[in-house]
Amino acid sequence: xxxxxxxxxxERKEFELLKEIDKHQKKLNLVECRYITKSFADRNAxxxxxxxxxxxxxxxxxxxxxPYPKWGEKVKVSKEKILKILKQRDNSxxxxxxxxx
Numbered sequence: 001x002x003x004x005x006x007x008x009x010x011e012r013k014e015f016e017l018l019k020e021i022d023k024h025q026k027k028l029n030l031v032e033c034r035y036i037t038k039s040f041a042d043r044n045a046x047x048x049x050x051x052x053x054x055x056x057x058x059x060x061x062x063x064x065x066x067p068y069p070k071w072g073e074k075v076k077v078s079k080e081k082i083l084k085i086l087k088q089r090d091n092s093x094x095x096x097x098x099x100x101x
Contacts, residue, residue, distance in 0.1 A: 011063055011064075014062070014063055015046070015063060018035050018046070018048065018062070018063070021033050021034075021035075022034045022035050026090065031049055031052075031057065031082070031083070031086070032049050032050070032051070032052070033048060033049060033050075034048070034049050034086060035047060035048045035049070035062070036049075036059070036082065036085045036086065036089070037089075038068040038071065040068050040069065043064060043065050043066065044064050045061055045063070045064040045066065045067050045068040045071070046061070046062055046063035046064050047059035047060060047061050047062065047068075047071070047075070048060055048062045049082065052079070053076065055078060055079060056076040056077060056078055056079060057076070057077055057078075057079055057082045058074065058075075058076055059071070059074070059075050059076075059077060059082075060073065060074050061073045061074070
């Protein structure tokens, strides 16, 4: 039970740091280093944007018990899709309290 508490506390701290980075990058109108959360089954996988190509952003799995099965630990996703996800999250975060671990 203690190891679960430690895991959850570590995840909470890392997510708080990630939110601060995301907030800073959003203010600068930058996408790199922002995060997205992908839900599946009974869990979430959080990915950070670590780079880009002409048409895609490169995401790295950083939080969650497991990476999203179809994406794995590192994936390229279309810029259009990622920008849509970020816009939805940014708009919903104006009205909904932040996620708690």
